[in-house]
Amino acid sequence: MSEDKDRHILQFVPFLSTIESGFWTKLAEAKLNIFKLDDSRKVLNGFYTNSDTEGLPCRHSIDFGAFEMKNKAPPLCFSSHGGLHNKNTIEDFKSCDKKPILEEEAKLIWNAITSGEAILSPDLLVRFLLLSFADLKKYMFYYWFAFPAFVHSVPVTVCHSNLLSDVHNGKFMEALQNAVQLYRKENQFLPNFFIICSPTTLFGSCNSELTMTICKLKDFELLYQQGHKIIFAYCDPSTIPGYPGWPLRNYLSLIAYHWSAQLSQTVDIICYRDRPQDGKRNISHSLCFSLNVSTIKECPLNSTGWEKNKANKYGPRRVDLAEDMDPVKLAESSVNLNLKLMKWRLMPSLDLKKISSCKCLLLGAGTLGCNIARALLGWGVTNITLVDYGTVAFSNPVRQTLFEFSDCSTAGGKSKAPAAAERLKKIFPGVNAEGIELSIPMPGHPISDRAESVARVKKDVDRIENLVDSHDVIYLLMDTRESRWLPTLLATVKRKFVINVALGFDSYLVMRHGMNSHQNIPCSSSSESSDQESKLGCYFCNDVVAPGNSMKDRTLDQQCTVSRPGVSMIASALAVELMASILQHPHGPLALPNPGSLSDEASSCLGPVPHQIRGFLSHNQIFYPTTEAYGKCTGCSDFVVSAYKEKGFQFLLEPPANMWKAVILIGGPEKGTRFRPLSFDVPKPLFPVAGLPMIQHHIETCSKIDQIKEILLIGFYPKSEEIEKFIQSARKQYNSIIIRYLPEHTALGTAGGLYHYRDQIEAGSPTAFFVFNADVCCNLALKDIVEFHQETCAVGAITIVTTEAPHQESMSYGCVVENAETHEATHYVEKPETFVSSLINCGVYVFKPEVLNHLGNIFRKHQNERFIDMYDEDAAAEKISLEKEILVPYVSSGKMFVYKTTKPWSQIKSAASAIFANKLYLSNYHKTNSHRLARNAPNAGPLISGDVFIHETATVHSSAVLGPNVTIGEDVKIGPGVRVCNSIILPGAVIENHSCVLNAIIGWQSYVGEWSRVEGTAHQPNPNAPYAKMISGALFDEEGRLIPSITVLGKCK
């Protein structure tokens, strides 16, 4: 600064208050425990430093030690003293008269100056005042600092002002620093204010020899009398060049009072600033002033010092410390930090927000609900809603981890859901938990027709619908199967992510429901694209009992809900972790499980995303099955979803549709002995008759009946490519119907498979189901049978299809005696030794689902016999005979009714009967599929006589003559001049020129050379006996001679 401008009024940099968080905590404690309603002045300690770097304001700090009497300032800091006026109300705070309290504080300074106390302890010159109000409910603090200072009647003016480094060279500074260091060594602390005894004046020239001494203020008189040159110094908190900090004001008042007269009102001052720079302490930025200070003897009337707030106005400040001090918020941030630790340490790609922001709906607040809620808390999930209708029972708290003994009562415990939510909040107040007392309407639980009860159920359904709507993840944790249905449906409709947990005694199931990938359900199942977008199944799509576990009586959730105590915890933990993994997966709930592969595509950063987790404690095993959605599922199929979308609540009131199924019993490889050798090469049920596999005729008939929604093939053929291929093509051909093959693990007798797969049959609650033996050929009018069953089903449970047979023949079949009026079956005998009845069992039945319960009883009986009678090891206890163990008992209880058909019927036991069946089906094509019958084309193609089926891929020479009753399979080649009659030519066979094939079956890929003659004996039912059937007797007669029959050429290998 230039000399001209030097003479100006000195301006001081005011203090900026800084408060360290510890102070507020101490204030809150003191207010609650010590001050209480006492709002008188309290003593405080503060401090400031002179070593701040450039750019920092002139700070004055208070920290958690402010209330301690013997508080020492932190290293490199200097003490200050203050008074606290903590008001009890915001009104007191606002209306407090600020002038007197500031004057009171200023007076303390003045007294210290005049008494000389401030000379002995110069830190008394730096005072502050804190006016505050602590709103401890909201953790809001209002405060206003003042740093009292006197306003001199004659302002202090500046004679000289410079940076220390501008006035003096390094030697001076080094000498000063050495003096300070020496002082510190001897006295431990440098005082806020001190004097420098120097051989030179502050602005004087520098001698070569420089030794300086730091002295206390009290030494002034002595040094002055000894004629030393004295520089006043103080530790300056300001960092701005040219402007000294606030403490100088009262320092000057002290000097003016005591010594300015002696100094002829000119005072030399060093504003000592000391900061580390380049590894050394540096004081070159300290300020040097030569000031003109008039003597003061009277207390100045005016004092100043109120601090401006953030808006740069004189006014209080306010700080919201809820985040720091509210235990609830502290818990929240602490929990979040802990979760982040997982992200930071183990998996940087973890997106915690995806999990914690998830709104979870827990349907059921029992052991699963409690444990899952706790695990969700651990993941930082803050929105948890629990739904339950029960109350806490005395047995609950030991297993249901959110309840305590005090929640139970002899007068009925607390309602579970609200009690659980309340406890969650106690565990973590940051959680937004709600408990809703609500029973979930269940299908099959009748509602009375009264308007109010319908309205009540509607209200419940609406509430659940709203809950499903307002949540992201739905946990199904109820103890009954039925109660899971409505939420499953609603979640499918609203495309919500469902996690389902069910417990057995020592087993558990954790699964996620599939989700439609599109908002709108595709109207048509356009072949391949829909195959790829296969959807995962829901709880109702999938058999809850895995195959092989049929020893268990019922599905998991249908069993008694007693389970080993740890099972719920295991399952709950797995359920929540499954949710976490899936939410981390890029495809979310649409992610496809791929347990075999570990590629990134298949798993999230948390690992694989299985569809189901099934665990068995008894053998410590866990399986991860994946099952596709079942197109006719009652919970998630498109039909149900769109029906609900269309009709809403009304849909729920409608009685279940009259839905039927069909079961085709296809047997297994050990059966069909009379069909050898043909049955060696193809499963007998797939042997083509009239161009179609045997069982396809049944499927085709069923597909024409609207009520039949599913066809289940049950047998013990191992799953093979052939069967798979057949199922695939049949599905394509009859896409209105579900077709599935359910393999038995071993031959279970004619009815064991029905029991084994009872859940599959019962799924969707069919009204009744057909049972077909695969190896019968018939053209039944199923519609009539359905009607007949419906007429009789009030009493009956089984409809048996019968047909008339000649007396002699009847004895090789199951014979039924009926009450001609009521059609009730009165007697049933399987292959009687003497004539019983001319009505024979056609191997086609209709069962009501209750028959499956009956099978359950038989199953249990067998299980018991196994132990009591040392049951034959080979005969599986699961084997059940349909004829002996179902039909016979039902006849005796009067629950079987007899439907008679007059349509042609035949068994297909032998090759000859296949030819006959071929004939029957071909003739039936006239009515049903006339396009399948070959026709004579004018001037082209072979000559057709009677019913002939030619596969479109076969090549038949135009000079051949075919028929009647001929089936030509795929890729068959028929040469010129060939004659085929009453025969089946199997795929790939070649019949060379001019050959003749009569009454024969030509095997796959067989080659019949030129001019050959293959001829068998026609084998047909006795044309003279009415209703005569094909007799598929032994191959040899009693004399050991081969009974003439058709000729079979086996497969050419």
Added chain:
Amino acid sequence: MATISEVEFGKCCRGLYKASNELQDGWDLIEPSESVYLSKKFIKAAPGSMQANYQIIAEVTTIECHVVYSPSYSCPVLYFTASNSEGKRLSLEDCQKLISPVYQEHLTSDFKWSFVTMQEHPVLLKPFYQLHPCHTTDFMKPLIELRNAKCVRNYVFSWLSVVLPVLGLNFRTEEYLVHFGESRRDGECDTLS
């Protein structure tokens, strides 16, 4: 594994405190009971501070660092808290913003440093941020060998020289090294180990 006993930790703290006093580095030694800890406040001006006439208008952040002994990990642990001039604690994210870009990169790339958790301060019983000590003893081994080569056997010093820069806080490593080196010549090496 390079661990340190509590007694040794106390010795190191006193050694560092003594050196800090001489270097005026501002470390404070707090001895509330048998256990001791070091404490220092770091002040930073938030970016965008400005000088209006003779006043500086700036948001000031105080970062308070405590060096506390962890008996379970047998090593020092850094507890820290940061607050603005009103005494409101800064969130961890805000703390990270204070750290200079050079160290920011360090913070994300070098995993073992970035485990910050919120813990109750073992002495003050207040929520503090904590640099998790689970890897401390692993990385200290080579460091100690390096320092031993210079005959500075102060575990706490060696540890601080690595830990503080992580938070973007200055530690005058070289000055201490010089200081300890001089003390050693004065025959004070033993008091530091």
